[in-house]
Amino acid sequence: MSLTRPVGILGGTFDPVHNGHLRLAIELVDQLGLAEMRLVPSARPPHRGEPAASPGQRAKWLRVAIAEQPGLRLDDRELLRDGPSYSVDTLVGLRAELPDTPLCLVMGMDVFAGLPDWHEWQRLFDYAHILLVARPGTDEALPAAARSVLDERLQPDAAALGQSLAGAIVRCEPPPLAISASRIRSLLAAGRSPRFLLPDVVLADILDAGVYRQQPADCA
Numbered sequence: 001m002s003l004t005r006p007v008g009i010l011g012g013t014f015d016p017v018h019n020g021h022l023r024l025a026i027e028l029v030d031q032l033g034l035a036e037m038r039l040v041p042s043a044r045p046p047h048r049g050e051p052a053a054s055p056g057q058r059a060k061w062l063r064v065a066i067a068e069q070p071g072l073r074l075d076d077r078e079l080l081r082d083g084p085s086y087s088v089d090t091l092v093g094l095r096a097e098l099p100d101t102p103l104c105l106v107m108g109m110d111v112f113a114g115l116p117d118w119h120e121w122q123r124l125f126d127y128a129h130i131l132l133v134a135r136p137g138t139d140e141a142l143p144a145a146a147r148s149v150l151d152e153r154l155q156p157d158a159a160a161l162g163q164s165l166a167g168a169i170v171r172c173e174p175p176p177l178a179i180s181a182s183r184i185r186s187l188l189a190a191g192r193s194p195r196f197l198l199p200d201v202v203l204a205d206i207l208d209a210g211v212y213r214q215q216p217a218d219c220a
């Protein structure tokens with residue numbers, strides 16, 4: 001079977017989308033020659049509390065943030081599904097639509113450390129590669145189960161992503177940006193400006209809608 005160019009998948013809560021997400025996506029598309037990066041907002045993330053902004057707001061901010069940016073695309077399939085937003089279900093859907101395309105699920109090291117708690121996490125490797133990204137400010141110590149799957153599946157050369165449909169882990173080190181959505185929420189809750197951490201057009205809409213004015217529990 002001849003394979004088409006790999007497609008990246010960046011899932012997250014995007015509560016809100018910020019320049020850390022957007023630069024990461026652009027750098028990976030460029031560095032790895034991906035056909036595109038799908039940005040997949042999670043409706044009901046199984047591993048964390050309910051996002052502060054609604055699914056509709058988070059999708060709208062993504063849409064305006066990536067408008068006219070070639071290579072980045074909003075994929076709202078998890079918002080259209082009922083029940084918890086399991087990544088394995090998303091990958092099953094994408095694989096059915098893209099049978100000849102290597103799929104590359106992007107994960108910051110912070111997220112990868114918790115992978116063994118995910119619903120049917122071992123099945124992820126039947127559908128996708130994992131693109132593992134260093135994230136500034138996060139501790140790289142991995143629990144034993146995550147360490148062992150990394151040792152088993154790590155490929156030293158990113159070319160591996162284009163050579164099979166799924167199953168490898170590749171590490172990637174795009175220029176780091178220490179930006180997080182929790183810090184943006186925290187600044188807004190404190191009445192401070194998060195300008196230049198996220199697109200102006202997204203910030204304007206957040207301020208307009210009055211989202212994140214209350215101090216969220218996770219960043220007190």
Ligand code: ATP
Pocket residue numbers: 010011012013014015020021024106107108109110111133134135136177178179180181182183
């Ligand atoms: P929060 O602070 O609310 O936890 P977040 O900034 O981590 O949010 P998410 O939407 O949860 O944003 O992240 C989606 C994905 O993007 C995750 O895999 C995360 O590791 C990665 N990511 C987010 N921000 C960065 C960044 N600045 N650099 C590298 N990866 C990032």
